[in-house]
Amino acid sequence: MEKAARRRAILDAALQVFSEHGFAGTKLDEVARRAGIAKGTLYLHFTDKEALFRGLVEENIAPVLADADHVVGLFPGTTRELLDLLIGLLAARILDRPASAIVRLMIAEGPRFPELAAFYHREVVARGLALVRQILQRGLERGEITSDLGVRFPQLVISPAIVAVVWNSMFGAIEPLDARSFLMAHRDLLLRGLGWREN
Amino acid sequence: MEKAARRRAILDAALQVFSEHGFAGTKLDEVARRAGIAKGTLYLHFTDKEALFRGLVEENIAPVLADADHVVGLFPGTTRELLDLLIGLLAARILDRPASAIVRLMIAEGPRFPELAAFYHREVVARGLALVRQILQRGLERGEITSDLGVRFPQLVISPAIVAVVWNSMFGAIEPLDARSFLMAHRDLLLRGLGWREN
Amino acid sequence: MEKAARRRAILDAALQVFSEHGFAGTKLDEVARRAGIAKGTLYLHFTDKEALFRGLVEENIAPVLADADHVVGLFPGTTRELLDLLIGLLAARILDRPASAIVRLMIAEGPRFPELAAFYHREVVARGLALVRQILQRGLERGEITSDLGVRFPQLVISPAIVAVVWNSMFGAIEPLDARSFLMAHRDLLLRGLGWREN
Amino acid sequence: MEKAARRRAILDAALQVFSEHGFAGTKLDEVARRAGIAKGTLYLHFTDKEALFRGLVEENIAPVLADADHVVGLFPGTTRELLDLLIGLLAARILDRPASAIVRLMIAEGPRFPELAAFYHREVVARGLALVRQILQRGLERGEITSDLGVRFPQLVISPAIVAVVWNSMFGAIEPLDARSFLMAHRDLLLRGLGWREN
């Protein structure tokens, strides 16, 4: 349908512009220009600037959730294999502009959009952390790891991915961080820290 | 001197308001109001909004650097003790509103202030990471740890602190993260991951 | 086209207001109000206050130049007839509010807009003086006048017209000067001074 | 007295700044700076910006009037000699920055200060024109000139002086006008135009 394509073009443009200028700094003129439509047309798709921002975040969540389901689906395998898979996905996502831009936007603007933060927490963060917990819990039960720190603080597993996004957005031009090697190092450190032992 | 106090009041107010609304979203009227001065008075201390923002970041760096020097000064001790010290400081800093607000602001606005990001990188981030490297390098030399992953990716040591700040700013109202326990868990995981062995 | 009419309305209002209050003293709010449009609409036609001022001067030059060409076109006639024609045009222009307001504005604001003054000199003043020189040079060649002072100082021919404008703008309410009689007297004095002799 | 010197310094500075930027464009900060005093001190001498402007014009009139009296005092002489004297004074005045700046200011700002324009008309212009009339009337009575056009339109005698001031303020950088030669040419043209005949 034509309408859906139009909507997608707007959201793509909005992601770029919000990402470059932040919420308050974004001019809808520029979003419209990049989307190749007239300014007024924006209002046929989104009631106002805030709705556009919310739509942006909400509609970029689907692929993330699909990823998670994918990981869950591949559950057979060692904890190491699952963590590798997870980190591979994170790396893919991090190298992937849209999703990392969304993460950055949520960090930058989250405090000004509490309901959106709650939505993001519920739909993305809580699910992601639950997935991490599942993987590690299973590792404990199988005797592949011995520490429950990861289950208790699943954010520890995710932290380096967040930092890689933030780092490259701020210091990418000065001292870029290779996200893949960084996350590989993290996986090694993490597994050893959790008491990993090949059975 | 009266002038310095006025300046401090302005910076305190600015930290609050920039922190709540971001750079573009901040009204200087509100900064002035919270500082208890007239709008025009702001301009006797800072040439414009951007100078105020820069001043805010720059003048909040001094205490951070003082901390770092302090840690270096206390160098004798095991790697575990030093990491504890470091993490204690991070926790103190994280629980400390001003500094965490600055970190958040830098993450949110950094991409729009490249020179400021460079300044922050040079004065705070690079020094902090150098300190981490020193500590871990010394641990390797003393045989207290065996992995050099921390030396190669010192950001891994810092990541959970950054995430704790970001987490609480976004999800503090929904699911607060106890920064101290979180960082203690991190320290345990990290040390074990690095091959910690009490001599 | 509607757009051109809007632009004309703005320039008309701007001429009034700039003329009454000078450049710095003019409020764009008032220009908009008198043009019957909203403040923001001004900016769809002129990028800023200075562009509006420049546009005002530049677009009021066309009719003046058309007049000058007209005079040149009517060249056959005695020097007296040509001077009469010229003075008639000056009088018409002087009694004509817009042009005299422009002259006043240029005198008042010229020093603060050097490029605009240069433009005005090039497009209006130099051409006007060249026309005066042509007329007088022809008079000398035909033996109708004997002095070359007018050719050497064509500003002498124009001075009373300028003064009439300035006088009436300043003292019009106190002691108005009848521009037509004034310029007629000037013509008589000038011709006699240049050694006029009917052939 | 110290106070009078202070006042003079302020007026000198004010003349410069008003002359460069016009009334609305003048910042009292800059006047104070150039006068070498604090901003607040201005208000010990002039109640407000407008009073300063008025004072400026009013206090620069004395020397002009003194000149005029001087001319009247030297009355014996031919009409040519008196006109020479008058034009010499005008040239001196025109080459003299302060007075020409005042003339320019009155032209530029006069319409916004009607009472000041009236004052200027009464104290300077009317007296100057009366003087011109006296000289020419005497010339007629003595039979040195035959036309009464100058008596009827004394502004014709003054016009080139005004134009010289205006010209050089606007086009001085592009095509400067030598005021002295210009006024000499005017004198010759004028005398001949009035029917001058050496007795």
Added chain:
DNA sequence: AATGAATGAGGATTCATTCAT
């Protein structure tokens, strides 16, 4: 008297939103 820091009304400019075409 002199100072200059402080004030806050005022004005240029921007931009989210509306609406006639």
Added chain:
DNA sequence: GATGAATGAATCCTCATTCAT
């Protein structure tokens, strides 16, 4: 539906004026 010209509220910044020292 789509457009983009028009709107005017909102915000940064300036500067004449005041006043405590």
